[in-house]
Amino acid sequence: MIRQLIPAIALAGAAVGQAHAADLTISCGAVGAELQLCKEGVAAWEKQTGHSVDVVSTPNSSTERLSLYQQILSAHSSDIDIMQIDVVWPGLLANHLVDLRKLGGEDVVDGNFQAIVDNNTIDGRLVAMPWFTDAGVLYYRKDLLAKYDQDLPETWQAMTDTAETIQQGERQAGNDKMWGYVFQGRAYEGLTCNALEWVASHGGGTIVDDQGEITIDNPHAAAALDQAAQWIGTISPDGVLNYTEEEARGVFQSGNAVFMRNWPYAWSLTQSEDSDVRDKVGVTTLPHGPDGTSAATLGGWNLAVSRYSEHPDLAVELVKFLTSEAEQKRRAIVGSYNPTIKSLYQDPEVLAAVPFFGKLYDTFSHAVARPSAATGDKYGRVSNAFFNAAHQVLAGDTSGEQAVSGLQHELERMKRRRW
Structure with missing residues (x-):
């Protein structure tokens, strides 16, 4: 039942x-x-x-x-x-x-x-x-990378450039629904996972460190959020601001995205008999910023x-x-x-x-943890504050610098009331 x-x-x-x-x-x-x-x-x-x-x-x-x-x-x-x-x-x-x-x-x-x-x-x-x-992974259309003679991107900027190139080429060829990158952009826990990957992979820390110190207000974190905001309306649809895992998968699996950030569960579905991208998909580690290394949220x-x-x-x-x-x-x-x-x-x-x-065993076994251990039963409020701040940057309502500064003060107020 x-x-x-x-x-x-x-x-x-x-x-x-x-x-x-x-x-x-x-x-x-x-x-x-x-x-x-x-x-x-x-x-x-x-x-x-x-x-x-x-x-x-x-x-x-x-x-x-x-x-x-x-x-x-x-x-x-x-x-x-x-x-x-x-x-x-x-x-x-x-x-x-x-x-x-x-x-x-x-x-x-x-x-x-x-x-x-x-x-x-x-x-x-x-x-x-x-x-x-x-752990978060990057799905990509291996057929489209080959068609446009593009290398697998290692940095977020390289991914952005590759997504723009292929998106433009496919739209000129007649697929006006093609997008470069889809991810989980709704204001919910999934955005905490995505935004933590952006911030950590830029060398911007993990919001709150293992000792409970709040670390989010730094230039690397701000730059990471600003870069992600630039994707909206360019390589990512405006609708991504309301995407969870399944909305992102729907776009990618229908053949209308070059790259997708998602969890490993999506692999078997992209390879199903009714998938428009069956046998055309590869999976690799997520990109990183100029001052960091690849980070996948646990x-x-x-x-x-x-x-x-x-x-x-x-x-x-x-x-x-x-x-x-x-x-x-x-x-x-x-x-x-x-x-x-x-x-x-x-x-x-x-x-x-x-x-x-x-191939990605190390990614899974060394993924970046969200700060739930350090913040205890306040984690829900910490995550809520983080994904709302990230969403405001994505929506163009504030800058990365303003968002991380405001978030730092908000989390410090929470901490004063004890984690």
């Missing part, structure tokens, strides 16, 4: 729990093939165990999804047993989540990337199981069990199944979701399905 979660406090009432007789309820994302893969994994567990599970989908926007979860958990609702949570949420939601080591065993995370395990461990409690990891999602579940032990069993090596391998091959289990990056079947997993 599949239901769409409605972002309203009313959902957190008992009525939802009475609406079905399933043993468990799990919420899964619906970006790309996420929901289908989740349904398939759950169905395999149901067949194996005889239990029944309700699968509910959540908003694609991670900002909206977090708000929904916070409503449900604050109401101490038992309606959702298992939640798919972002890599930056363990600290925000920890008080509402069970200790998976306590219920699942000390060896429950053996073989996973230690950095993700550490990220998901709050005050000694493992509050979320690694499910798939992520992404990824985990599975957590609500403290208010009526069946926590059973919920942990489902989590263990869905995050197992076999299930992560299936998801990597079918949906190009990055495993959190290290051994799968040497698996021949995985590498045959997603060749860039091997």
Whole structure:
């Protein structure tokens, strides 16, 4: 049974729990093939165990999804047993989540990337199981680069120049819908990921450093935002200011963009039979600024069990199944979701399905973390302030210099009230 979660406090009432007789309820994302893969994994567990599970989908926007979860958990609702949570949420939601080591065993995370395990461990409690990891990557039309005799760009400026050249050529050839670059430009968590990559790759730091010091007000960060603003209306459509992952993928996969910033999940979809760019796509590391190195924001999602579940032990069993090596391998091959289990990056079947997993291993294992650890339960407000400032620059409402200066003061006020 599949239901769409409605972002309203009313959902957190008992009525939802009475609406079905399933043993468990799990919420899964619906970006790309996420929901289908989740349904398939759950169905395999149901067949194996005889239990029944309700699968509910959540908003694609991670900002909206977090708000929904916070409503449900604050109401101490038992309606959702298992939640798919972002890599930056363990600290925000920890008080509402069970200790998976306590219920699942000390060896429950053996073989996973230690950095993700550490990220998901709050005050000694493992509050979320690694499910798939992520880092931003650059998709490109390898056929168009060859057609126009262009090299793969290593810097943002080179990407800008190449995008302009190919966009102009394709439009002159009759494709007036062609754009040079699409990305996630809506004012939401996805823009935090994109803008952090721009800033870090220009040598502008990570908004707040590991010691909790606010570092955003610097010329490199300002230059990074100013450069991105120049893309709007030139190599990126004005509509990119409202793009999430799927809007960007839609443009790229229909053959109307040269470059796209997205997560690895988009690979399998660009290679599907109904894709207009099948066998025409390459994937590489993101470009960098003149004073930095390539930076990819650490992404990824985990599975957590609500403290208010009526069946926590059973919920942990489902989590263990869905995050197992076999299930992560299936998801990597079918949906190009990055495993959190290290051994799968040497698996021949995985590498045959997603060749860039091997080539970009360092990108995935050394991605730049958002400052959720340093800012604790204030991270949501920090990110909100950052993506709003970045969006104002993209929209032409302010300059990069003004934005980072104003953001510095705003974050300092937050910090004075304690992270």
